[in-house]
Amino acid sequence: MAMTKFMKKGLLSCILVFWGCGAHSPEEEGWLTASAEEVDLQPEVMDHLRKEVEEGSFENLHGLIVVRRGKLAFETYAPGHKSEDLHYVASVTKSIGALLLGIAMDQGLFPAIRDGALDLSIEELFPQSKPWVDGSPNKQAIRLGHILSMTAGLAWDEDSHPYDDPRNDWVRVRDQADPVKAVLSTPAEAVPGAEFVYSGGCSALLGALLERVTGDPHEFAREAFFGPLGIHEFEWQDLASGVLDVPGGLHLRPRDMAKIGQMMLDHGLWRGRRIVSEDWVHESCNMKVENSFGPGYGLHWWVGDYQFRGESVFMYLASGHGGQRILVIPELEMVVVIVQQVFNNPMADANNLSILTQFLLPAANLLGEEQPWNPADPFELHLYEGDYRTERGNFQIEIRSEKLWALAENAPPLELRLVGKDRFRGTAFGRIEIDFQFRRNSTGEVTGGKSSYGFTQESFHRLLSED
Known part of the structure; x- marks a missing residue:
């Protein structure tokens, strides 16, 4: 009793x-209870996630539960x-x-x-x-x-x-x-x-x-x-x-x-x-x-x-x-529980962001299958090169080995790949997807944009010589 x-x-x-x-x-x-497939979660994605957790790939992650449509799946x-x-x-x-x-x-x-x-x-x-x-x-x-x-x-x-x-x-x-x-x-x-x-x-x-x-x-x-x-x-x-x-x-x-x-x-x-x-x-x-x-x-x-x-x-x-x-x-009729012990370490957020962005939201087919971006016009990386400023500090966009990179103090270089019109994506720490949506003026010059990941959105603008 x-x-x-x-x-x-x-x-x-x-x-x-x-x-x-x-x-x-x-x-x-x-x-x-239900299987992942019975609540429209792609089973191959969920199987991959299970393997990652059970092999200890997420640092100090203890457990993960997903409920969808009222069923523990x-x-x-x-x-x-x-x-x-x-x-x-x-x-x-x-x-x-x-x-x-x-x-x-x-x-x-x-x-x-x-x-x-x-x-x-x-x-x-x-x-x-x-x-x-x-x-x-x-x-x-x-x-x-x-x-x-x-x-x-x-x-x-x-x-x-x-x-x-x-x-x-x-x-x-x-x-x-x-x-x-x-x-x-x-x-x-x-x-x-x-x-x-x-x-x-x-x-x-x-x-x-x-x-x-x-x-x-x-x-x-x-x-x-x-x-x-x-x-x-x-x-x-x-x-x-x-x-x-x-x-x-x-x-x-x-x-x-x-x-x-x-x-x-x-x-x-x-x-x-x-x-x-x-x-x-x-x-x-x-x-x-x-x-x-x-x-x-x-x-x-x-x-x-x-x-x-x-x-x-x-x-x-x-x-x-x-x-x-x-x-x-x-929107997805979904509840997610994550338990871990990653204290005073950014990998706690990295684990959570990865679980959502790389596994659960794709498994729920939130946006459908992402299609490769093939720009109609010749693509010129140099248009994005330059110094940029955010509320929290500055960063640079550079070309290295014919690839675009974002560089910031106290952060590893972030390789950016083209995923849409003026939109690039990088993966930090192997887990955190960061999107960069650049903005142009009426003459086609890149003047700034917005970066986003998780619950964070941050505007940035390009620094001119007078800045």
Whole structure:
């Protein structure tokens, strides 16, 4: 019989584990299953992907699941990993914590969106916060919607230093006895809603809010979320303060991550049972703020258009440090789960980009078979040679051995091949496809263009001598 245990992990954290009974088949866990071919995924592409994963070709990738049209159609693990393993999902936890708040709204424990929940002020959310926000108009202007969209305007830097460095603001806050005080004592540097700043501090506030409105967020999560989804094995740590670690304390199995993704794709339903309201799912996946170099942000869910060979594919996702992903692709009726442990290494993104761009999107025949480009006019590579500038720096286009190359500081040379009119593609690190679409003026001179890969699009312009 399943049971709930509260356990101590060292002196700093509390773990909730809802124990199951080991390995089960997908069907025993509530999944409908199908072969890749039965859900129109090209079997030869998926077989190739399975071989790559099982041979360990993706650095530190642990497992991969693909669900299409509600059926688990692909599941594979790298050597040493298996379906019943619990994985540290890092900031995927943030997205799940926000779903718990939506469920609390549905149960009447908290005002609903239609009743103005997103406009609740800091002092309404945390009555004890008055000493930390008095005298700061920007702090007094923070609303719940700003916390959930990470636009609170507080001075916060979680990107410049790793997560074992005390200069990282999340490291500074996570071990404090009162995380609400620690976060809200941070200076305000911007008007709330003006810009996105990734902040575990906002998620820590969400954890404290869940404790306030549910009384016992561990029990609430089990009874209102995990239990109805048929998720029977998980661990969720507390912060040192005893507050639920919404910023990143959850461990899940890949199949259970896929259940959460499928529930989101089905507008809050799992196998016909309502888990969270459709309104909350819609708000969560509706972009509230753009992000210059990646997907935008909804309510603790990432949202954006994925660039695929000159086209855009809308996706939303829960994303965690080290490369953890729950990806939802509505257009393809697809959910993708990726678990890996590639910390402080760009290969985490390389793995994810490769899985999507080189395997899954082609397997779903998103654009049909790509045809070779045969330009009608003589092709002159020298037209593209020159120096170019982007927001993040400069790069050069050069001809080497009758081929076009993109060259940038601190990056390996990137060979470009022609794939369309003024469009070239290169493959970085052997896995990341980068498209360059050049732009011409009325006289035919190349003046700039746009590069794109994954969720990133970046404009560039050609440097003239006066630049």
